[in-house]
Amino acid sequence: MANLKELTHREDRLEGGHRLCAGCGASIAVRQVLLGAGVEPVVVGCATGCLEVSTTIYPYSSWKTPFIHNAFENSAATVSGVEAAFQGLKRAGKIPADKKVKFVAFGGDGGTYDIGLQSLSGAMERGHDMVYVCYDNGAYMNTGIQRSSATPKGAWATTSQIGPAQQGKQQRRKDLTAIIAAHGVPYVAQASISHWKDLTTKAEKAFAVEGPAFLNVFAPCPRGWRIPFDTTVEIAKIAVQTGYWPLYEVEDGVWRQTVKVANRKPLEEFLKPQGRFKHLFKPENAALLAEIEADVDKQWNALQARFNCG
């Protein structure tokens, strides 16, 4: 695996000057993932969302590599088509048989957990040689912070608001990483922009395997989470340290924790700095807060059991 010095010499395929917000976790995720692709050419696909609209404002493009945006729910299917074209054109003799190209699709959690789940599942099942990367910021940020199935329980969002009848999102989040692992694809991992070495190593593995690979990358959104824009990386690190976002991989069906957390910090350290969880710290919501904490503990323990089986 490449060390930091080597990584700094790799070409950045996402150019600066795009119009993502200051402190956006998405562009950090993209850069780290693409560093893991090494020196081979990469074709990038992207679902409709912040990343796409902010990097491809016609007639400009921030992408120094071939890029395609199609629609919201289908970046996996679209990139599967690009990869199929590569195979078909090789067979037709129009591309040399030994040519190596990487294919990667990006989508936010709305475009991946929700509207794009079928397209992703189909592409993973069919075995295309591609990587799918979800940059998970836990809501529909591009349309204005609406709840998704990745939004944590209790979080405020513009479609899961706070009032006498409801305290934020009422459902727990979906475990997408486990869903994709259940497809039995060669490589699945959960990563965070705060742990660059872990993430770039996982990206290298994802690009190296033959067949489909999936990365679920924790990528905070300061605007949606109601945090200062210079705390993106810090809050992502705390998510890992509290066990809210465990870092692990599933390689050929074997579950392995890649970043050990010896003494988990209290979940409150992750929740408290974020405006979207402010209401949870009112005395009347103590039971809800305890329930959320217990739920994270339960998921953590279930995951540890999987690692121990591995």
Add this chain to the structure above:
Amino acid sequence: MPTQKTIAATGNTVVAEAMRQCAPDVMAAYPITPQTTIVEEFAAFVAKGRVHTEYITVESEHSAMSACVGASAAGARVMTATSSQGLALMWEELHIAAGMRLPIVMANANRALSAPINIHCDHGDIMGARDTGWIALFAETAQEAYDNTIMSVRIAENESVLLPVMSCLDGFITTHSIDRVQVMDDESVAGFVGEYTPANALLDLENPVTHGSFAGLGGPYFEFKKAQREAIERSRKVINDVGAEFSELSGRPFGMIETWGMEDAEVAIVVIGSTAGNVRHVARGLRDAGAKVGVVKVRCFRPFPFAEIAEALAGLKAVAVLDRAESFGAEGGPLFLEVRSALYDNAERVPVIDYIYGLGGSDVKLELIESVYKDLSDIAAGVEAPAGLVYLGSR
């Protein structure tokens, strides 16, 4: 000249055969009645190693067209086939394929849309997609389905067009009936369609391009749409030129409209698809009895041949349009709206009556067509035309 052999085959079989001969690099398809045998027969070509095609067995029609968009943008020759609900599920992607100017070729087995669910022929599916920016060719017979499929590739990939093309054939009537079809040899088809040289391919790795940009925020969205209009207008000449070249090769006629008996006709029926044969059959009998009746078959619906229609129907005493689709709340079916609009600039006003027929595979009996010609001859003789559209043959 090509070697042609005459075979007995269904429309779907010869569409699959035409697709094999056009050698797509990618096919992405999802099964739906009555398109299914196209994708099954193509899968057999794949299994036997008779095509180099990368065949993507997608999990939905939305993903079928999404994968086609990706593959076409990558620089591949791309094909698919669908029908009815499948076409409806693709709706979003149909617009994107056309807007991104991708020369995808798709066969559509024309079938009624739900609800209520029905698997039989009408044109509700394809007419619902008429403003998606695709070129749309219609076949009357299995032969035309075969020919249209081959021509579609040349039309779509023409550098002055670069638009997707739908090659439509009537569900079950044409897709599943065994018909007499002349099939060309592989080399002649390959020579006719030629090699595809894509512009701005994603897989041109030395020259990276961005596909699917954001053109909002006061961007040039409006200008992109204008360019799309200009492209489909340019396609008129390309369709006629490709049709003429194919006619020369195959010995079979092609026109955006095809007429029968229109030289001295006083009344005429305008029709799309398989019913054209029934209409001609009835017209022939009436001609034998001395009636001056004609038939206008529309073979290309998008771009709509309005100048050809205006010329063909000029000076007639009455015209009937047979619509195998509804446009609820409009003055008539989609074909009626186009035909009557095409006639607006003609000096003489021709009465045009719309007949909605055959929805959901409802039988199109010859007596019904005879009754339409009877209505037309009555109107020509001075009887008042019916007000509003007529539901032909509904119980």
